[in-house]
Amino acid sequence: MDYKVEISALLSKITGLESEEIARLMEIPPQSDMGDYAFPCFILSKQMRKSPVMIAAEIASSSDFDAPYIDSVRSQGPYVNFFIDKGHYAKSVVSEILQKGEQYVSSNIGIGKTVIVEFSSPNIAKPFHVGHAFTTVLGHSLSRIYDKLGYNVVRVNHLGDYGTQFGKLITAYRLWGDESALEASPIDELLRIYVLFHEKEKDDPQLTQDARDNFRRLEAGEPEEKALWQRFRDLSLKAFAKVYDRMGVTFDSYKGESDYSDRIPGVISFLEEKDLLIDSDGARVVMLDEYKLPPCLVVKSDGTTIYASRDLAAAMFRHEHYNFYKNIYVVGLPQSLHFQQVFAVLDKAGADYAKNCEHVGFGLVKFKNMKFSTREGNIVVLEDLLNESIAKTLDIIRSNAELRQTDMSEDEILDIANKVGIGSVIYTYLKSGRERDIVFSWEEMLDFEGDSAPYLIYTYARTRSILRKAMDQGISSSNAFDDALSLLKSDEEFALLKLLSDLPDAIEKAASSNEPFMLSRQVSRIARAFNRFYNNSSILRDSDDRLRSARLAICEAVCTAIKTGTYLLGIDVVERM
């Protein structure tokens, strides 16, 4: 039940204010000893011509608060503080979670609505580095979150498989390409010749010209260039698939930039019909002064297309094909002007779906003082980071296994190391607001203590261990469905229950702000509260078997919360570690 709504209704009778307004004004006190809900009386002081302190005292002394779920009502300064009956609360929260299981965080607010999440979108022929991981991890998590809320989610990998860079690559490959190296390690070989091209290009303008010619031939569909491009693309996709597979990331569409090249004429004629295209130094642009934005370049002076035209084509296609409720672009913050322009062009052209397009930006992944740059070769490849993380996890598991004398098989150990190691990397990207820059450091990326994925997974594994032991001893939480749950009224238990009950709200906030950290924080808080409880009370060893069952029920609820929460972040839990 929703205690806030209930209390607001009671207050409404006393104060005469609308119940909804009261619910909006209600607060959660900063300290638990101040109660569970608080009503600030400032708003009443003007109309009643009394000090808020006096009003609070009057309300608190009212006799209308005799509901069974209210323990007490006290005024403190200008606030009326409500203390919920802990037993009542425990029964309500725990039984709901146990009955609904993982569905307790589900919602149907998204039923019948399609959300497109464009994310990851790596450039073909370039290594998948720790910067790409940001959009991949963010988009993956957002997809799962929207999915959980009932939306129809379309995951789109808008591959960077087009543009002048491919002219460069074709030129470079013909000059310096090594067939066997390409076969053995495609991305490394493509990167090698790409870097080489940029070195040589400085002293040889002919190379630049060749590259442009080759891109033009590619765009014109010349078979030789097309075949090479296709090969680069296939090899790259195969390499990317390995990384996605490791992280459990999937897509519904791999429609990349190249897929839209034949729709560009449609975009241009559409804009021409609306009379929006203007010649400017030989190029064709859409003026956006009324949006206070610089003009958007749609066709270059040499007649070829540019990313803005391809993004326009993609948005138009998605509208026709999916009729989306939301079209989200999980792309780095530096591209925010670009998206503003694209959306503004759509809006100016009268496309009503422009307002449903949203750029979900994120910060830069930096390396000390410099940006990662493919051309300069100062990058950290995601696979290396994952491997390091897994290796470190493996060490810890092995030494723990020895210490605890567990009988885990080598396969199980490897599986755990994989999940914890990869989860750890994922969590690093999702623990703070997405617009923050991440300064890459091995030390911090591989810190497994405190606020980290291993902490969450560890808490889960530990709790599962208790539940397994309980089962072995024939103790069950099932007889806790009666009043035993109302025995859960210690401070630690109560604090934990509040956090559990707030999880669905955290998920909705994560979706509405496209900020998975709203969720990761809540899961982290739950784990911390549980560990506190765990260290303060014995669960299986308590002499009262009703309390024992009730505590086991809390353990189950915590497992459910952590498992679903981490799943929505893209992190797997393990039964033992």
Added chain:
RNA sequence: GGGUCUAUAGCUCAGCAGGAUAGAGCAACAGCCUUCUAAGCUGUGGGUCGGAGGUUCGAGUCCUCCUAGGCUCACCA
């Protein structure tokens, strides 16, 4: 120069729509494993919330100005 974002503990970050004594994690220091997994828990120290004005009963939160920094400003993506 225009646009935009950021500035909170030594470090990394929270602080939801203004509200009660500004919170976590890491690091530091002091403790807790014959007892359910110590990747854990408890405690201590640490802050003029970048600066100055203003709005308000009340500002880390809203407005203005200033300072510092990031990103960005059409024929790359």
